[in-house]
Structure formats: C-alpha cells, structure tokens
Amino acid sequence: MKLGCIQLKVAFGDVEKNFARVEQLIREAAAKGAEIVVLPEMWNTSYALKKLEGLADVNGERTKKFLANLSKELNIHIVGGSVATKKGDSFYNTMLTYNRQGELLGEYDKAHLFRLMDEHLYLSAGDGQNNFKLDDLDAAGVICYDIRFPEWLRLHALNGAKVLFVSAQWPTARIDHWKTLLQARAIENQCFVVAINRISGNHDNFNGQSMVIEPWGEVLWTGGADEELAIVDVDFSKVDEVRTRIPVYDDRRPELYGDVLKKK
Numbered sequence: 001m002k003l004g005c006i007q008l009k010v011a012f013g014d015v016e017k018n019f020a021r022v023e024q025l026i027r028e029a030a031a032k033g034a035e036i037v038v039l040p041e042m043w044n045t046s047y048a049l050k051k052l053e054g055l056a057d058v059n060g061e062r063t064k065k066f067l068a069n070l071s072k073e074l075n076i077h078i079v080g081g082s083v084a085t086k087k088g089d090s091f092y093n094t095m096l097t098y099n100r101q102g103e104l105l106g107e108y109d110k111a112h113l114f115r116l117m118d119e120h121l122y123l124s125a126g127d128g129q130n131n132f133k134l135d136d137l138d139a140a141g142v143i144c145y146d147i148r149f150p151e152w153l154r155l156h157a158l159n160g161a162k163v164l165f166v167s168a169q170w171p172t173a174r175i176d177h178w179k180t181l182l183q184a185r186a187i188e189n190q191c192f193v194v195a196i197n198r199i200s201g202n203h204d205n206f207n208g209q210s211m212v213i214e215p216w217g218e219v220l221w222t223g224g225a226d227e228e229l230a231i232v233d234v235d236f237s238k239v240d241e242v243r244t245r246i247p248v249y250d251d252r253r254p255e256l257y258g259d260v261l262k263k264k
C-alpha cells in the first residue's frame with residue numbers, strides 16, 4: 001500500500017494558508033498514487049493557543065467537510081493529523097480520520113496534554129481510544145506526546161492495530177527522543193509506525209524527521225528538515241510475519257502487570 005506522508009510547514013495562526021497548502025499537498029499525494037494520506041498535528045492553527053477562541057474549528061465542522069470531500073473525491077483514506085477544535089466551551093487537539101468513501105472513522109481528542117507547551121492550560125484532554133479500519137487494515141491514531149505512554153499505544157495494538165499513525169509537532173530539541181520512542185513503539189508492538197511531524201521555517205524549532213518504521217524496527221523512510229511529500233510503499237503482511245517469528249502477544253503475562261497501569 002502506498003502512504004502519502006505530508007511533512008507540512010505549518011503557518012502559525014494562519015488557518016486559510018494552512019487549509020490551502022494541505023489541500024494542494026493531499027491532491028498531489030493522490031496524483032502520485034497514495035492510498036493513505038497522513039498529516040501532522042495542529043495543522044490548522046499550530047500552537048496559537050492564546051488565539052484559539054477565534055481560530056479553533058467549531059465542532060471540527062470545517063475540517064470534517066474538507067476531509068470528507070477530499071477523501072471521497074480522490075478515493076483515498078486520510079488520517080487527518082490533528083486540528084484545534086472547539087466543542088462546547090472547551091478546546092481540543094482533535095484527530096479526524098476518513099475512509100475513501102468519505103466516512104468519518106474516528107474523532108480522537110488528544111489524551112495526554114503536554115505541560116511543557118502549556119497544552120493543559122488551554123486544551124481539554126479526551127478520554128476515548130482511536131482504533132479504526134482502513135479497508136481491511138486495522139489501524140490506530142495517536143498524537144505527539146501520546147508516544148511517551150507505551151501502555152496507551154499497547155492498548156491500541158491489543159485492540160488489533162497493525163499500524164500506529166502518529167501526528168506530531170515534535171521539536172528539534174528532543175528529536176532523539178522522537179526517533180528512539182517511535183522505533184521502540186514499533187518493535188515492542190510489532191506493528192508499523194507512521195509518524196508525521198511538522199517543519200518550521202526555522203529548523204531550530206521543528207526539523208521534521210517524520211518516520212515510517214516497519215514491525216522489526218527497520219526505518220523505511222525518514223523525512224528531511226524541509227517541507228516534503230513522500231510516497232512510501234509498505235507491505236502490511238510484515239506484521240504477521242514478525243508476530244509469528246517472536247510471539248510476544250502469546251507470551252505476555254498480563255496477570256503480572258496490573259498495578260503498573262494504575263496511577264501511584
């Protein structure tokens with residue numbers, strides 16, 4: 001299957017510019033044969049947290065219409081990264097996923113808010129999981145800081161995901177953590193990880209390094225430090241092969257792990 005990885009240069013607070021660029025790149029990805037297109041985190045507003053009242057997408061309506069129309073017209077699945085949304089009186093960091101029929105498969109509000117970026121002061125956390133199916137492919141989607149919580153991604157893998165999509169705005173300063181955590185999540189869950197980061201004009205802030213990793217941990221593609229659309233060919237049957245070779249799921253001892261999942 002061909003993945004269209006959109007490592008976007010997100011414009012701070014410029015919703016119109018971001019929508020226009022995302023549409024252009026999704027169309028380009030489809031024209032190049034992509035079957036699943038993946039976007040980064042908070043691509044409508046970036047982290048303009050102080051301006052969310054005027055900028056966030058109310059109930060995600062604009063983004064929903066936009067992604068539904070494009071996925072149906074172009075006959076592609078879209079893992080829509082995430083956008084800033086307003087629901088009731090609260091703001092969320094929301095991932096919307098559409099299948100090629102233009103149907104909404106998942107609306108996931110980021111579960112773990114990143115205090116270092118003040119997310120907890122402006123956004124509310126979601127409580128729902130995010131497993132979905134793209135045709136016959138079992139998949140799941142999480143957002144950025146979520147990857148520091150292995151139990152969260154494990155839960156999605158246990159619910160059947162063979163590919164974990166990660167949308168992020170992960171900064172250059174901790175890019176080594178990004179690479180290591182993503183590879184670990186792929187190896188331990190024996191699944192594909194498709195992780196799409198943003199870039200900024202100034203590479204000191206966000207330098208891309210989006211990644212596609214297969215279930216044995218081999219990196220199939222790493223993005224550069226500039227805006228980029230990559231088409232990456234993946235063979236999802238590799239998941240079953242790796243899970244047969246080392247039967248981690250059969251060898252798990254969940255009866256030993258219970259308390260690890262409880263908050264101290």
Ligand SMILES: O=C(O)CCC(=O)C(=O)O
Nearest residue numbers: 114144145169170171174
């Ligand atoms: O965990 C990190 O170091 C980065 C997380 C982050 O930037 C985010 O969740 O937006």
